[in-house]
Amino acid sequence: MKSRFVRAMLASAALVAAIALAGCNADMVPNGRAQAPLSEKMLSEIASKNMDKESPILVRIFKEESELEVWKQTRDGEYALLKSYPVCRWSGDLGPKKKEGDRQAPEGFYTITPGQMNPNSSYYLAFNTGFPNAYDRSHGYTGSELMVHGDCSSRGCYAMTDEQIQEIYALARESFFGGQKAFQLQAFPFRMTAMNMARHRNSPHFAFWKMLKEGYDNFEASKQEPKVAVCEKKYVFDPAATDDKPLKFNAAGKCPAYQLDQSIADAVLEHRRKEQVQMAQYIAQGVATAKPRHGIDGGMNQVFAEKLGTQDGYDSKGRPIQVATAPGSLPRGENMPAPATVVSVPRAPDAQPEPQIQLASVPVPQPAPNASQAASRSGSIGGLIGNLNLFGNSSTAAAPAQVQAPPTAAAAPRPAPRPLTRTANAAPASAPTTPPAKPKAVAAAPAPASPRVAQAEPSTAEPAPQLRTAFSAQPANSGSTLTGAQPVMPVGSFDQRWSGSAR
Numbered sequence: 001m002k003s004r005f006v007r008a009m010l011a012s013a014a015l016v017a018a019i020a021l022a023g024c025n026a027d028m029v030p031n032g033r034a035q036a037p038l039s040e041k042m043l044s045e046i047a048s049k050n051m052d053k054e055s056p057i058l059v060r061i062f063k064e065e066s067e068l069e070v071w072k073q074t075r076d077g078e079y080a081l082l083k084s085y086p087v088c089r090w091s092g093d094l095g096p097k098k099k100e101g102d103r104q105a106p107e108g109f110y111t112i113t114p115g116q117m118n119p120n121s122s123y124y125l126a127f128n129t130g131f132p133n134a135y136d137r138s139h140g141y142t143g144s145e146l147m148v149h150g151d152c153s154s155r156g157c158y159a160m161t162d163e164q165i166q167e168i169y170a171l172a173r174e175s176f177f178g179g180q181k182a183f184q185l186q187a188f189p190f191r192m193t194a195m196n197m198a199r200h201r202n203s204p205h206f207a208f209w210k211m212l213k214e215g216y217d218n219f220e221a222s223k224q225e226p227k228v229a230v231c232e233k234k235y236v237f238d239p240a241a242t243d244d245k246p247l248k249f250n251a252a253g254k255c256p257a258y259q260l261d262q263s264i265a266d267a268v269l270e271h272r273r274k275e276q277v278q279m280a281q282y283i284a285q286g287v288a289t290a291k292p293r294h295g296i297d298g299g300m301n302q303v304f305a306e307k308l309g310t311q312d313g314y315d316s317k318g319r320p321i322q323v324a325t326a327p328g329s330l331p332r333g334e335n336m337p338a339p340a341t342v343v344s345v346p347r348a349p350d351a352q353p354e355p356q357i358q359l360a361s362v363p364v365p366q367p368a369p370n371a372s373q374a375a376s377r378s379g380s381i382g383g384l385i386g387n388l389n390l391f392g393n394s395s396t397a398a399a400p401a402q403v404q405a406p407p408t409a410a411a412a413p414r415p416a417p418r419p420l421t422r423t424a425n426a427a428p429a430s431a432p433t434t435p436p437a438k439p440k441a442v443a444a445a446p447a448p449a450s451p452r453v454a455q456a457e458p459s460t461a462e463p464a465p466q467l468r469t470a471f472s473a474q475p476a477n478s479g480s481t482l483t484g485a486q487p488v489m490p491v492g493s494f495d496q497r498w499s500g501s502a503r
Contacts, residue, residue, distance in 0.1 A: 006501055009305055009404050010304050018052055025077070028306065033124060033125055033169075034117075034119030034120075034169060034173070035169060036166055037170065038167070038171070038174065039167070039235035042083075042167060042171075045082065045083070046072065046082065046477045049072070049074065049080055049082065049189060050074045050075050050076065050080075050084065051072045051073065051075070051080070052075065052076050052178070053174050053178075054074040054174050054177050054178025054179070055074070055075075055175065055177060056072070056073045056175050056178070056180040056183065056225075057070055057071065057072050057073075057082075057171055057175045057176060057180070058070075058071040058072075058079055058183055058184050058186070058225055059071070059173060059184070059185045059186070060147075060169075060185075060186045060187075060188065061087065061148075061158055061185065061186070061187045061188065061190050062189075062190055062191050063090055063105065063107075063183070063187075063188070063189050063190065063299065064094065064189060064190035064191075064196075064299070065093055065191060065298060065301075066086060066087040066089060066090065066188060066299050066301035066302075067084055067085065067086060067301065067481040068084070068085045068086075068087050068148075068158065068160065068164075068168070068382045069081060069083070069085075070082045070083050070084075070168060070171055071086050072080065072171070072175075077400040078218075078223040079223050079225065080223070081172075084167070085160060085164050085328050086301030086302075086303045086304060087158060087159070087160065087299075087300070087301050087302050088159050088161050088164070088296045088300060088301065089153060089154040089158075089159040089164070089298065089299075089300050089304075090105045090150050090154055090157070090158050090159065090300075091103045091104075091155055091156055091157070091298035092104035092105050092107060092156060092297065093296070093297075093298075094189040094190070094200075094203070094205065094293065095107065095203075095204075095205040095208075096108065096136075096141070096205065096208060097131060097136070097141060097143050097146065097156065098141045098142075099141065099143065100142045100143045100144065100155075102143075103155060103297065103298075104143075104156060105146070105155050105156055105157060105158055105187070105190055105298070106129055106131040106132075106136070106137055106143070106146050106156075106187055107151055107187045107188060107212065107213075108131075108133060108186065108187060108210075108235070109133070109135075109184065109185070109186055109187075109215055109226075109235065110129045110130040110131065110133055110184070110185040111130055111183075111184060111185070112127055112128075112129070112130060112183050112184070112185050113181070113182045113183055113184045114170070114176050114182075115192045116128040116129075116130060117151075117169070117172065117173070117176075119169075121150075122149070122151030123147070123149035123150050123151040123153070123159070123165075124149065124151055124162040124165055124166070125149065125162075125165045125166060125169045126147040126148065126149030126150070126329035127147065127149075127167070127172065128145065128146070129147065129158075129185055129187070130147060130185075131143055131144075131146040133230075134172055134251040135230045135235055135251065135466055136232070137232070137251065138230060138233045138251035138252045139233060143156065146187075148160065148165070148168070149165060150164070150165040150166070152304070158187075160442075161437065179428070181324055184225050184226075184228075185213070186219070188216065189205070189209060191268060192209070192212065192216040192279035194282060195274045195277040195278075195279075195282055195287070197209065197210070197213065197275075197279050198279050198283050198287045199287060199288070199289055200281035200289070200290050201289065202282060203288050203290075211234055211235050212417055212456040213275075214233070214235070214237050214272070214478065215228065215235060217253075217268065217271050217272050217275060218237050218238055218264065218268050221264065221267040221268045221270070221272075222264040222267055222268060222270035222273060224264060226238055227239065227261070228253040229247070229249040230249060230252065230255060231249045231250060231251065231256070232249065232252075232253070232254060233252060236249070236255065236258070238260055238261040238264060239259070239260070239261070240258060240259050240260065240261045240262065241257075241258060241259075242257050243257055244358045256338070263290060268383055272381065280346070280447070302352060319325065332477035348395050361401070364433065368484070370428075386481040402449075406421075409498055440486075478484070
């Protein structure tokens with residue numbers, strides 16, 4: 001009983017020190033949010049899993065699945081999963097954080113001490129991940145204030161809802177009260193299973209992820225918090241000395257002679273062997289690789305995505321986005337106004353039509369000619385037939401040189417001698433058989449039309465195919481003055497990922 005009281009006093013002192021380390025004023029004390037007790041439901045869950053309220057915890061985060069897990073030590077000494085939380089928002093892409101401002105949420109193994117807990121965060125509650133750690137610094141990675149916090153808004157962080165971070169914060173607080181000096185945060189790009197490793201085998205981060213998987217496998221096999229060291233710019237997990245001399249690790253220096261902790265070696269090595277064999281089998285079977293995430297910023301668990309309503313907006317660069325208010329905010333005190341909480345959802349840009357060239361002329365229907373007029377225009381008709389063949393109308397290829405009679409009303413309509421519109425990239429058409437009139441502001445002057453183009457009565461037959469691009473408008477009818485159509489405006493898919501607002 002006495003030892004527990006001493007541990008509680010030491011943990012309380014550590015939390016007081018955390019306020020100073022968080023940059024708070026000396027007269028500030030932890031607010032009610034940081035002191036909120038665990039719910040009766042959570043206490044019941046802890047007891048049902050053979051755990052104590054103050055036993056140590058361990059946290060794992062998975063980007064691709066957008067999930068955060070809290071593991072807690074049982075009375076048997078092993079860690080067991082206490083609860084999984086859907087992550088409300090993370091930013092960046094799969095892979096490690098490398099430099100300040102790259103919007104990447106970190107990946108790796110981090111140590112969270114009481115001094116990294118922030119009870120007065122602007123994002124409800126928070127704790128600092130500790131980025132950059134020894135591994136990150138050995139590679140020259142930069143960044144600061146990478147948090148796990150509330151408010152569902154991220155710019156390089158892992159954001160939860162306010163209710164979630166309050167419970168996670170309380171679980172960490174109770175573990176510190178129980179004597180845990182620090183808890184481990186494991187941040188992964190995805191669940192490091194053999195299948196997922198095979199799916200991401202073509203990633204440029206694959207070598208880094210294979211290294212993280214060693215620590216992942218150690219925990220999966222032993223259910224003990226892996227001991228983490230860094231040497232030769234790489235992670236080393238559960239090292240043990242080969243003699244009685246203590247191990248000394250230098251992140252950028254040469255690794256000392258060490259071996260895997262013998263207390264877990266058998267279980268860990270067997271688990272690693274099975275995973276490597278399984279991954280090789282998946283690759284040999286040709287398991288499809290994961291789709292690239294080009295242009296997608298971060299993610300959100302589907303349980304939140306399904307609850308968000310969106311509205312159109314624009315980001316700082318003028319790109320179209322959809323803005324949504326995040327769910328799950330708790331009431332704030334009178335002196336703690338809630339900051340704007342939005343997440344932005346990239347959507348497909350509006351389709352732009354190809355530029356159109358101004359019309360040079362518009363044929364105007366003429367009365368059907370009599371037989372003598374048709375005969376006198378036989379030369380013009382021959383030239384017209386040649387132009388019609390450009391549109392794939394094979395029925396005109398064997399047309400006679402002399403026209404015996406005007407076409408009937410039921411005859412299939414023929415396209416104009418030259419297309420009315422074309423795109424800026426289209427090749428120029430051949431010259432028309434009759435000179436076009438000068439264009440006017442709305443419609444060009446009437447031009448003589450061929451008897452095969454202008455019909456006295458509308459036709460009901462199928463129109464001949466015309467050359468059009470994917471963005472061309474439908475052909476204008478004979479009474480139109482201009483040809484064109486409004487561009488199609490596709491609606492952005494909400495299945496896409498979200499870019500974070502300012503933290």
